[in-house]
Amino acid sequence: MPELPEVEITRRGLLPDLPGRKIDAVVVRHTMLRYPLPPALDRLLAGHILRGIDRRGKYLLFRLDPGTLIVHLGMSGSLRLVPAAEPPGKHDHLDLIFGASILRLRDPRRFGAVIWVKGQVNAHPLIAPLGIEPLSNVFSGGWLHDATRGRAKAIKLFLMDSHAIVGVGNIYASESLFRAGVDPRTPAGKLSRKRCDRIVSAVKATLGAALAAGGSTLRDFIHSDGSSGWFQMQHLVYGRGGEPCRLCGAKVRLLQLGQRSTFFCPRCQR
DNA sequence: CTGGTCACCTGGAAGC
């Protein structure tokens, strides 16, 4: 589920409540996510103050004095704040207990990850190779043009390559390329500088709109019972195969690109 | 290095 906006919304939702508070205890109910959970997590974390929550790509970084707890939500993960009395559900694998509140990790598919790093987080093998942040100023048309020279892979796959650009997942890649008017199959290296400018603007606008949409439901999102899932945004093409394009009325097409469903308007995107 | 494919795991929806 979560792409960059959902992860960032999660982070912002937790910021008013958690930093500065002490982790009293940790409960682990399922030790195997994408990787095994760090052993003796309770001993590592209990008694320490959560100093801050940062984000790198889709990874959330919980900063403590002795180290950093990295959390990735995978495909189906979510973090919520619940009252201490709330009984855990079937897929609630990890609780960080802060007094009367619990930070609870739910992840039915268990593609997420929880990792403990003692030293420099940026040197961790999962973090070090990550690409640039799409909402930073580094991500510009000039950068994209340079980075794609000589690359044959489809632009959609390039946008989704976390070693190039972080945080752009399958939904927002389709949405961004629709906004940019670019066919997702276009070889990245063939894009003109002008089209790179358009794509960069579109990615920033798409992620920005999702952040704004999530921001409006932020408190419900973090403090809800979880039944509502992720916040909804009206998609322009994603999930709309066969339906009319919202701009021109042509049938939205669905095809596989890198084994991921890809939606686009054959008339608006060339 | 690059690009392409597979695997990890569960649940919900669609099809019969």
Added chain:
DNA sequence: TGCTTCCAGGTGACCA
């Protein structure tokens, strides 16, 4: 109703 099949928002590992 119940079974089967397909599909899902991520990404590291592995291959040629």
